[in-house]
Amino acid sequence: MKDVAACGFYIVLFDVVLCWALWAGRLLMQSSSCGGLAAVWAFGAVKWIYLHVFTLLLTEGNPQAVLRRLVALLCLLAPAVESGRFLRSSPSEPYAEPSPDFNMLLLGPVASVLACLVWEKGLCGNGKGKKDGSKLDTGQLLMRTLKLFRPDALYLVAAFGFLILAVICDSLIPLYQGKVIDMLRGEVLHSSFGYAIGWLAFVSLGSVLFSGLRGGTFMLTLARLNKRLKGLLFQSLLQQEVQFFEENNPGSLASRLHLDVDRMGRTVALNANAAVRSTVKACLMFAVMLNLSWELTVLTCIEMPLTALVQNKYITLAKELKEKIQDCHAENRDLVSQTVSGIRTVRRFKAEEGELRRYQEAVDRMCSLKRRSGIYSICFGFIRRLLTLSIKILMLIQARSLISSGRLSIGSLVSFFLYQKPMSVNLREILHCYEDTVSTVGVISKVFGYIDRTPKGKKEGELAPESLEGRVVFQNVTFSYPSAPDKPALKSVSMELQPGKMTALVGLSGSGKSSCVSLLKRLYEPQEGRILLDGESLHRYKHKYLHQKVALVSQNPVLFSGSLKYNIEYGLKDCTAEKVKETARRVKAHDFISEMENEYDTDVGESGGKLSEGQKQCIAVIRALVRDPQVVILDEATSKLDVDAQHAVLQEVLARGRTVLVVAHQLKTVEKADHIIFIEKGVIMEEGTHSELMAKRGRYHRLKESS
Numbered sequence: 234m235k236d237v238a239a240c241g242f243y244i245v246l247f248d249v250v251l252c253w254a255l256w257a258g259r260l261l262m263q264s265s266s267c268g269g270l271a272a273v274w275a276f277g278a279v280k281w282i283y284l285h286v287f288t289l290l291l292t293e294g295n296p297q298a299v300l301r302r303l304v305a306l307l308c309l310l311a312p313a314v315e316s317g318r319f320l321r322s323s324p325s326e327p328y329a330e331p332s333p334d335f336n337m338l339l340l341g342p343v344a345s346v347l348a349c350l351v352w353e354k355g356l357c358g359n360g361k362g363k364k365d366g367s368k369l370d371t372g373q374l375l376m377r378t379l380k381l382f383r384p385d386a387l388y389l390v391a392a393f394g395f396l397i398l399a400v401i402c403d404s405l406i407p408l409y410q411g412k413v414i415d416m417l418r419g420e421v422l423h424s425s426f427g428y429a430i431g432w433l434a435f436v437s438l439g440s441v442l443f444s445g446l447r448g449g450t451f452m453l454t455l456a457r458l459n460k461r462l463k464g465l466l467f468q469s470l471l472q473q474e475v476q477f478f479e480e481n482n483p484g485s486l487a488s489r490l491h492l493d494v495d496r497m498g499r500t501v502a503l504n505a506n507a508a509v510r511s512t513v514k515a516c517l518m519f520a521v522m523l524n525l526s527w528e529l530t531v532l533t534c535i536e537m538p539l540t541a542l543v544q545n546k547y548i549t550l551a552k553e554l555k556e557k558i559q560d561c562h563a564e565n566r567d568l569v570s571q572t573v574s575g576i577r578t579v580r581r582f583k584a585e586e587g588e589l590r591r592y593q594e595a596v597d598r599m600c601s602l603k604r605r606s607g608i609y610s611i612c613f614g615f616i617r618r619l620l621t622l623s624i625k626i627l628m629l630i631q632a633r634s635l636i637s638s639g640r641l642s643i644g645s646l647v648s649f650f651l652y653q654k655p656m657s658v659n660l661r662e663i664l665h666c667y668e669d670t671v672s673t674v675g676v677i678s679k680v681f682g683y684i685d686r687t688p689k690g691k692k693e694g695e696l697a698p699e700s701l702e703g704r705v706v707f708q709n710v711t712f713s714y715p716s717a718p719d720k721p722a723l724k725s726v727s728m729e730l731q732p733g734k735m736t737a738l739v740g741l742s743g744s745g746k747s748s749c750v751s752l753l754k755r756l757y758e759p760q761e762g763r764i765l766l767d768g769e770s771l772h773r774y775k776h777k778y779l780h781q782k783v784a785l786v787s788q789n790p791v792l793f794s795g796s797l798k799y800n801i802e803y804g805l806k807d808c809t810a811e812k813v814k815e816t817a818r819r820v821k822a823h824d825f826i827s828e829m830e831n832e833y834d835t836d837v838g839e840s841g842g843k844l845s846e847g848q849k850q851c852i853a854v855i856r857a858l859v860r861d862p863q864v865v866i867l868d869e870a871t872s873k874l875d876v877d878a879q880h881a882v883l884q885e886v887l888a889r890g891r892t893v894l895v896v897a898h899q900l901k902t903v904e905k906a907d908h909i910i911f912i913e914k915g916v917i918m919e920e921g922t923h924s925e926l927m928a929k930r931g932r933y934h935r936l937k938e939s940s
């Protein structure tokens with residue numbers, strides 16, 4: 234960048250020398266004109282060639298894009314301004330070339346350098362996205378967001394059409410108001426007055442009508458985009474591996490889904506709306522101001538790049554802070570929802586004070602972030618106002634010289650200042666839209682990050698055989714949780730679960746039983762070894778098929794708010810009411826369900842809160858069995874059932890030659906198992922029948938004692 238700055242400085246210096254040379258030549262030749270506008274353009278073209286060659290020499294034939302842009306601006310700015318002056322001059326006045334003036338000589342290079350700086354530092358974006366090659370940069374992210382609007386292109390075209398019509402009507406209102414005021418003197422014909430009033434009413438009504446239509450169509454487009462985006466994001470979240478949900482707390486994911494998606498659509502759509510409106514207005518005003526005094530207009534325009542530079546710095550700082558505030562917000566939501574949903578546990582442990590302290594700490598963190606954000610905003614406001622004031626003073630100095638040279642009347646100066654205020658309001662609005670859009674880039678990149686995320690782990694296979702025997706084999710399986718890669722939960726585990734038999738996996742807490750179950754349900758992938766179902770690796774089976782054929786019932790099943798029927802049929806498309814009832818009958822649950830107020834339509838409450846623990850286990854067993862699984866895993870799934878129900882459940886799961894894996898802490902609870910595997914610290918220690926293991930009083934002595 235240092236080299237670029239040095240090259241830029243030499244290029245500007247060379248440009249000033251060339252301009253001085255031209256004007257010195259004109260002064261020596263004592264010629265006030267040398268070819269008119271065509272000569273201005275010709276000089277621009279020749280200067281371009283010289284500057285381009287000079288840049289090539291400076292950069293050893295490899296000029297940076299910013300230098301090329303600077304050269305183009307230095308050469309084109311003056312001809313473009315002169316063309317504007319030529320177009321607005323009346324046909325009766327001959328075009329007069331600019332006379333040599335020190336101020337004007339510096340104005341061109343200063344304006345060009347500022348424009349380049351704004352482009353490089355501001356509009357081109359120098360955010361984090363650019364530094365990190367793996368992330369999309371600001372422009373790409375915004376383009377991608379805009380592409381999401383493609384299905385609503387028709388609505389968008391209509392919205393922008395209404396917008397432009399509303400702006401045109403808005404801009405015409407003062408014109409017709411002026412005409413009506415001019416006609417108030419009474420010297421004008423009634424018909425002309427009526428005509429002017431009619432036009433005023435017409436444009437006013439048009440403004441109201443088109444503004445309303447514009448707002449409504451934008452809102453409609455936004456709602457459609459939100460619907461699509463939320464669907465995409467939720468679909469992607471549902472496909473992520475379990476580890477992803479361990480790393481990202483539910484609060485922050487919910488916040489992404491609701492707040493961020495809303496904000497993303499709103500920012501892009503509404504800012505585009507406001508930016509277009511302000512740009513059209515600013516262009517109209519710019520044309521009028523240029524007509525009044527192009528020198529003062531250039532000075533007005535210098536204010537914008539300077540403000541943009543300061544604003545860019547502010548945006549970078551505000552963007553980082555906004556991301557932190559958002560994360561903090563999600564954390565706070567998570568904390569509150571965890572505490573409220575676990576209020577019973579909080580009460581039981583008298584943890585109210587602790588929870589309050591945690592919440593206050595989180596709120597304090599949020600408060601300090603917001604304080605910082607406020608300080609940044611105050612500093613930015615101060616610097617911006619200082620800039621505006623300085624430019625105003627410069628303009629007054631320039632205006633004085635224009636008036637004294639007779640190139641500007643006092644009336645025109647007053648008109649210019651009257652236009653300047655709304656013009657800067659519009660420019661500020663454009664900048665605000667830009668700032669707001671850029672500050673949302675963090676949010677957009679996070680949302681796209683989740684949408685694009687490919688779930689880790691092997692892809693699902695194609696196997697979905699009609700019949701499944703249900704033989705499960707663990708072959709030298711070694712597994713560590715991704716969050717603890719150096720601490721294996723299972724070490725070279727080999728075991729076999731036979732069809733039609735009940736195998737029990739027994740071990741103390743933390744011995745690795747649930748890890749085996751999680752691997753069998755393919756929630757994780759083992760680092761070494763294989764798990765086979767009927768001789769095929771698990772990942773070769775279709776995801777849906779595998780989870781239907783290998784059913785798990787855990788000790789604390791998760792039920793969703795809704796009816797019993799909804800929970801039992803959860804995720805199934807073709808489950809009949811009769812099948813649900815029949816399964817419930819077989820596990821002795823039909824009676825208690827029939828006694829409920831609305832039988833199978835009874836609402837289970839939030840997380841099944843209206844059911845007893847045993848009833849929840851019953852529902853979970855029915856939910857597993859209606860899927861016709863071939864392998865059933867009972868992870869202390871019947872611990873809260875009475876003896877009769879336990880017996881019925883075991884009988885039912887063992888029917889139809891199913892493979893049954895029972896997970897237990899104690900030997901006494903698995904007396905009925907055909908085969909028992911004793912696991913300790915992730916290693917299989919003993920295997921055999923219940924009586925064989927009971928006979929060996931060695932290792933599991935502690936377990937026996939506790940039973």
Ligand SMILES: Nc1ncnc2c1ncn2[C@@H]1O[C@H](COP(=O)(O)OP(=O)(O)OP(=O)(O)O)[C@@H](O)[C@H]1O
Nearest residue numbers: 714716717722740741742743744745746747748749
């Ligand atoms: N999500 C996880 N991330 C990291 N380590 C884990 C995770 N879940 C379990 N572990 C660790 O893996 C080891 C085995 O845990 P596992 O849950 O398989 O034991 P378990 O026998 O099922 O225990 P319990 O009977 O208490 O449920 C333990 O040391 C545990 O700390």
